[in-house]
Amino acid sequence: MGKADYAALWQDALRAMTEAVPAQEFDMWFSGVQYEGSEGSELLLSVPDSLRRDKLAQRYSYKLESMLSEMSGGKVTVAFSIRKKSQTSKSPTPEIQRKQLPKKKVQAPPSLSPDYTFDRFVIGENNTFAANAARAIARNPGRAYNPCLVYGGVGLGKTHLLQAIGNDVYREFPELKIAYITAESFTNEFILSIGQQKSHQFKNKYRSVDVLLIDDIHFLPGKKQTQEELFHTFNALHDSSKQMVFTCDRPVSELRELTDRLKSRFSMGLNVDLQPPEYETRVAILRKKIEEKGVEVPDDVIELICRNIRTNVRDLERALTNLLAYADLVSADINLEVAQRRLQDHFASPEQKNIPIELIQRVVAEYFSLSHADLKGNRRTKAIAFPRQLAMHITREITEFSTTEIGNSFGGRDHTTVMHACQKVQDKIRTDDTLESTIQFLIRSIKGQGT
Ligand code: ADP
Ligand code: MG
Secondary structure: OOHHHHHHHHHHHHHHHHHHOOHHHHHHHHOOOEEEEEEOOEEEEEEOOHHHHHHHHHHHHHHHHHHHHHHHOOOOEEEEEEOOHHHHOOOOOHHHHHHHOOOOOOOOOOOOOOOOOOOOOOOOOOOHHHHHHHHHHHHOOOOOOOOEEEEOOOOOOHHHHHHHHHHHHHHHOOOOOEEEEEHHHHHHHHHHHHHOOOHHHHHHHHHOOOEEEEEOHHHOOOOHHHHHHHHHHHHHHHHOOOEEEEEEOOOHHHOOOOOHHHHHHHOOOEEEEOOOOOHHHHHHHHHHHHHHHOOOOOHHHHHHHHHHOOOOHHHHHHHHHHHHHHHHHOOOOOOHHHHHHHHHHHOOOOOOOOOOHHHHHHHHHHHOOOOHHHHHOOOOOHHHHHHHHHHHHHHHHHOOOOHHHHHHHOOOOOHHHHHHHHHHHHHHHHHOOOHHHHHHHHHHHHHHHHO
């Protein structure tokens, strides 16, 4: 076997190890292992410290060697050594580079929008945790929280934060290779590369970056081959302690048709959520947007907008843009009266008493990849029963229908069944800290479709 073959063999063995040992264990012992080369049929592997060297030699070398031997069809052994600091000099630690290297680049890399920076991201109670994690990652890529997953509903700042990490790293660590891509583009690019027989190039491209930012991974369910590719990309990057950050519109545990092993990778590191902003934060964000645009908007108009638009930041921005465009067109000053008239359509009516139950059922069914008939029907399998209970709970929360009416709409069930369902969901909210944000997400989707 040639040198290059041994390198590839090592990658294969590592991948096999991810299947063979629990993720946490793998992470603990294998994350710092680097392939240094081969001597005869011995693979030379370096590790950061003696603890890891001893552990790996004692606990894993037998398994590794038998795996390697089997894969290559000949006897292969491994030797672990402790890596000297200088050995990692291929990419010296970011902290050192920060001081030494001139900060040349001022523009954002082509795939990033220069507007999405930390300066422009307003921090409130709803997003402090996520924003702080993102900043820590940008200061110390590959070291702080790796991997990291940011999840939350539409328009809450996921893309903004993800790109802010990219922009910041680009400025502070000009030598690091950054890739920002949506899961959708990743999928398309991958498919294209197969068609053009360039999947090797594709693999190399994403396995050789220092910071990989993938937006909207909720696009991946059902895309089997892409998931497989991403899984290997993840492992390769994780092995060499490269930073990865993902965003998703819901907790990963709720993604269906995503392989378990990929799920476990995504949820392995830090998972943080973004909630809709509170009134005070909405005001602060809107003021910031107004300032950035260099326009003047009276305080009472800002209050009007923020009191009425609670869904997300994108809707806030839309209302502002609409208002500014109008004022510009008719050369009018913006005042409370103009705003009230102009923005009526943007303000969802506060009493949405009768959102149709059918709409709620459809949104919830779709979220759980069930059919509308399933949700209304009689089957009691767990996969259906819980979504059904959730839909009942949401119906109670956001409509004025009585439990009898709700029961009727869910396949003629008794009102006590509805009460029992709501109780179940409330109990579950107490023990499952992602459930509340799932419910909020569903409610936003329902209201979004109802208007
Ligand atoms: P998502 O990716 O979660 O759908 P985006 O990141 O695209 O949301 O955000 C939607 C819009 O709202 C963007 O223009 C973004 O700049 C803005 N935005 C979101 N959160 C904030 C915030 N905390 N401060 C300032 N702007 C924000
Ligand atoms: Mg986005």
